Amino acid sequence: MIVDRVKNPDYQTIQQVNIPKIESILLSNGIPLHYISVGEQPVVKLEISFDAGNWYEKENGVSFFTAKMLGEGTAKYSSSQISAFFDQFGAFIEFGHGLDRANITVYGLAKYLPELLPMVQEVLNNATFPEDELLKFKKIQLQTLAVNAEKTSFLANKIFRNTIFGDNHPYGKSLDEKAINAISRASLVEFYQSFWLNKKPRIFLSGKITATEVKLVEDFFGDIKVQESDKRQLSNEQLPEKKKILIEREESIQSSIRIGKQMMTRKHPDYFKMLVLNEALGGYFGSRLMKNIREEKGLTYGISSNIAPFTQAGYFVIGTDVKKEYTQLTIDEIYKEITILQKELIDADELEVVKNYMIGSFAGSLNTPFDISDRYKVIFSEDLPTDFYDCYIQNIQAVNAEMVMEVANQHLSINSLDEIVVGGK
Numbered sequence: 001m002i003v004d005r006v007k008n009p010d011y012q013t014i015q016q017v018n019i020p021k022i023e024s025i026l027l028s029n030g031i032p033l034h035y036i037s038v039g040e041q042p043v044v045k046l047e048i049s050f051d052a053g054n055w056y057e058k059e060n061g062v063s064f065f066t067a068k069m070l071g072e073g074t075a076k077y078s079s080s081q082i083s084a085f086f087d088q089f090g091a092f093i094e095f096g097h098g099l100d101r102a103n104i105t106v107y108g109l110a111k112y113l114p115e116l117l118p119m120v121q122e123v124l125n126n127a128t129f130p131e132d133e134l135l136k137f138k139k140i141q142l143q144t145l146a147v148n149a150e151k152t153s154f155l156a157n158k159i160f161r162n163t164i165f166g167d168n169h170p171y172g173k174s175l176d177e178k179a180i181n182a183i184s185r186a187s188l189v190e191f192y193q194s195f196w197l198n199k200k201p202r203i204f205l206s207g208k209i210t211a212t213e214v215k216l217v218e219d220f221f222g223d224i225k226v227q228e229s230d231k232r233q234l235s236n237e238q239l240p241e242k243k244k245i246l247i248e249r250e251e252s253i254q255s256s257i258r259i260g261k262q263m264m265t266r267k268h269p270d271y272f273k274m275l276v277l278n279e280a281l282g283g284y285f286g287s288r289l290m291k292n293i294r295e296e297k298g299l300t301y302g303i304s305s306n307i308a309p310f311t312q313a314g315y316f317v318i319g320t321d322v323k324k325e326y327t328q329l330t331i332d333e334i335y336k337e338i339t340i341l342q343k344e345l346i347d348a349d350e351l352e353v354v355k356n357y358m359i360g361s362f363a364g365s366l367n368t369p370f371d372i373s374d375r376y377k378v379i380f381s382e383d384l385p386t387d388f389y390d391c392y393i394q395n396i397q398a399v400n401a402e403m404v405m406e407v408a409n410q411h412l413s414i415n416s417l418d419e420i421v422v423g424g425k
Contacts, residue, residue, distance in 0.1 A: 014359050019366060019389055022376045025214070027203075027222035034376060035205035035214060038369035042110045044207035045370050046117075046217075048124070049381065051229050052102040052195035054170040055312060059187055060179040065137070066191045067097035070104065072133040074126040077119075079133060085119050093120070099171050100311040101381060102196075113213055117220045125197065125224075129188045141180050152249060152422040153321055156256035160420045163243055164262050164315055171313060200226040202380060206373035242415065247422040255327040255423030259334055260317035261416055266309045266384055272395040273407045274307055274316070280346060280354045280404065281305050281337060282318055284361075288337045289318065297333070299326045311382050316412070327425045341408040345401040359393050 022036040057063040071093060072079045086093050091108030104124065108116055148154040158174045165172030173179075203221065205213060242261075264271055282289035282305030289303045303320035322330045346354075366372055375389050385391075 014363055014393065016393060017363050017366065019375070020372060027218050029222055029224055029226055031200055031203060031221060031226060033203045033205065033214070033217055034380060035209050036369055036373055036376065037209035038372060039208055042208050043107070044110045044113060044205065044209065044213060045105065045107050045373065047103050047105045047204040049101050049103040049202045049204065049377065050196055050199060051100070053098045053100045054173065055100050056195055056229065057170065057191065060173050061175050061183055062187050062191045063102060064097050064175065065183050066188045066196070067095050067102040069129050069133065069137060069188060070095050070123055070127045073128050073130040074122050075128060076122060076126065082119065082123065086116070089115060091116055110208055110213060113216050117216060121220055127192060129185050131185050134185055138180055138183065141175065142177060145175065145177060145180065152252050152254060152256035155247065156258045156420050156422040159245060159247065159422065160258040160260065160317060160418065163245060163418050163420060164260065171310065195229050198224065198226050199229045204373050204377055206369040242418055244419040245421070246425065249423050252423045253323065254321050255324050255421050255425070256321050257327065257330060258317055258319050258420040259417050260315055261418060263307055263314045263316040263411070264309065265311065265314050266382060270407050270411065273399050273403045274411060276354060276358070276396060276399040277341065277404050277407055278305050278307050278316070279358050280350065281341060284357050286353070289334065292337060293320065293330055293333050299330050324424045327421060327423065331419065335414055338408065338412050338414065342405065346404050348401070351401055355396055358396055362392055
């Protein structure tokens with residue numbers, strides 16, 4: 001058989017992805033346990049997720065430091081002893097932190113879960129935040145900050161989030177030298193006691209899960225007396241005024257550009273329309289921004305747009321790095337591509353390619369039980385409909401050219417976009 005390399009191969013659009021259902025129960029003390037059994041390998045992922053991210057802190061950086069230092073020592077074990085304990089079972093533990101939540105995650109073989117859970121419980125209930133370990137971690141963070149401060153891309157991202165959310169918003173803050181130096185052991189202990197210790201988490205269990213693993217989680221966590229964490233409410237702050245910010249870096253040969261604004265959460269009725277618009281504009285390698293600014297004009301190696309939704313808010317951002325002398329031309333071309341989407345209906349063939357790419361990427365992101373569990377984690381953490389991802393393909397397919405133009409005009413007005421440049425023009 002001779003392959004015709006000129007003709008595109010036939011393809012079939014994915015109409016439906018059957019996502020395995022997750023089981024949900026309440027432990028004896030009311031802690032929700034969500035578990036999913038997929039795959040044949042005897043591995044498990046246990047994630048214990050707390051409402052303990054940036055959103056809940058009063059002192060900048062304390063939630064990050066608390067999460068990252070949970071494993072640095074307990075009443076019985078040192079940091080090295082905790083690490084060695086998990087190593088002997090071929091398992092590992094990690095401590096995650098985000099804008100909304102923080103978590104402890106353990107990966108290991110199912111047969112070792114009875115041995116691993118007591119140490120997880122020890123870390124959760126008896127963290128001590130040793131002063132010497134805190135000093136080491138602060139030095140590491142200060143060194144990391146110093147290195148990152150030399151990068152225009154790091155500064156552009158930092159200034160962008162601060163600009164669109166404001167100085168007092170949890171999503172707008174980032175670690176700086178002053179915040180790191182101000183962190184004390186007492187502040188970590190206070191945050192730990194307020195948002196971790198004996199607080200009600202969500203527990204996610206994924207992998208090859210049987211009734212045995214479910215019972216183990218009940219046995220170890222079901223009899224702990226827990227209570228809800230306080231829910232922080234922000235005052236109705238006026239959104240920051242739209243700004244154009246230029247940070248000159250004479251020693252830099254390039255500029256980092258960030259253009260965007262505050263954006264919707266996943267609950268917004270325009271969320272899927274904006275996803276399609278974003279993909280067409282700069283969400284994949286064949287996007288309009290890539291074709292124009294990378295392929296046709298050669299101004300950059302890469303440019304992208306992204307929608308980042310969180311629990312309380314989100315943002316839209318276009319980002320790229322270019323030579324200084326191409327900065328203004330690149331910005332002009334970005335605005336030109338947005339304006340075209342506002343004035344001209346997207347071509348039917350292009351829209352089909354965009355949708356097929358999005359659907360294919362979505363289907364490919366569900367390869368492991370851990371991937372699937374992560375999708376459900378979003379659903380339960382953000383109080384979304386349980387069929388949110390079951391309906392993903394239908395919601396993408398329902399978006400038409402008129403809808404793309406509508407949300408381009410409604411949500412991406414040029415005058416509503418912040419513009420951050422670090423480097424020069």
